[in-house]
Amino acid sequence: AQKITQTQPGMFVQEKEAVTLDCTYDTSDPSYGLFWYKQPSSGEMIFLIYQGSYDQQNATEGRYSLNFQKARKSANLVISASQLGDSAMYFCAMRTQGGSEKLVFGKGTKLTVNP
Amino acid sequence: DTGVSQDPRHKITKRGQNVTFRCDPISEHNRLYWYRQTLGQGPEFLTYFQNEAQLEKSRLLSDRFSAERPKGSFSTLEIQRTEQGDSAMYLCASSLPPYIANSYNEQFFGPGTRLTVL
Numbered sequence: 001a002q003k004i005t006q007t008q009p010g011m012f013v014q015e016k017e018a019v020t021l022d023c024t025y026d027t028s029d030p031s032y033g034l035f036w037y038k039q040p041s042s043g044e045m046i047f048l049i050y051q052g053s054y055d056q057q058n059a060t061e062g063r064y065s066l067n068f069q070k071a072r073k074s075a076n077l078v079i080s081a082s083q084l085g086d087s088a089m090y091f092c093a094m095r096t097q098g099g100s101e102k103l104v105f106g107k108g109t110k111l112t113v114n115p
Numbered sequence: 116d117t118g119v120s121q122d123p124r125h126k127i128t129k130r131g132q133n134v135t136f137r138c139d140p141i142s143e144h145n146r147l148y149w150y151r152q153t154l155g156q157g158p159e160f161l162t163y164f165q166n167e168a169q170l171e172k173s174r175l176l177s178d179r180f181s182a183e184r185p186k187g188s189f190s191t192l193e194i195q196r197t198e199q200g201d202s203a204m205y206l207c208a209s210s211l212p213p214y215i216a217n218s219y220n221e222q223f224f225g226p227g228t229r230l231t232v233l
Contacts, residue, residue: 004157033218033219035221037224042226043204043206043226043227043229044224044225044226044227045158045206045208045224046224047219047221047222047223050218050219050221052218091157091158093157099170099171100146100148100160100163100170100171101146101210101213101220102148102160102163102171103148103150103158103160103208103222104160105157105158105159106157107155107156107157108156108157
């Protein structure tokens with residue numbers, strides 16, 4: 001069974017600084033996909049970045065990058081140059097393979113960006 | 116380009132009442148998912164449709180829960196005889212079929228329906 005672990009319930013960062021949000025995963029499937037979603041207080045889940053298990057390079061999307069360490073089964077999200085609008089819950093998720101391809105989520109990390 | 120919409124956004128009901136939620140996915144998406152998110156947790160998968168067929172249900176989906184997607188477009192989630200433990204955010208998501216999607220094939224989420232059972 002797939003499992004996602006996010007060990008940081010809350011993180012604080014100063015505006016314009018970088019922050020790393022941790023995510024470890026467990027799966028026996030050789031093929032999988034890892035996602036990060038942002039959930040502002042409004043509730044909607046916003047897709048940020050994706051990493052496939054066979055991707056050779058770490059994914060990047062603007063200020064977001066994913067530090068993918070396959071041997072350690074970790075997929076940490078790095079947000080550079082934090083902005084006040086980055087304050088939100090952040091969820092790491094794994095997509096199951098075959099069938100529904102449903103997402104399995106971690107418990108999330110609440111990020112607060114201080115001015 | 117409209118995203119996933121859900122209605123209502125908030126629902127307060129008394130224990131024992133029935134409630135129904137609606138989800139309208141992105142028009143070209145044939146896959147539709149329902150998730151439940153309780154306070155302090157990440158979303159948990161409830162059920163999945165491909166077109167009008169309900170192909171997977173979680174053990175979380177007790178017999179009081181039923182979901183439909185009659186014409187392969189919008190979907191409804193009904194909870195009968197609500198209990199206080201049903202209080203949660205109910206999220207709907209949709210995605211393209213894998214054969215025409217990019218490698219991401221991310222799920223697009225709606226704003227959710229927050230249910231409070233008194």
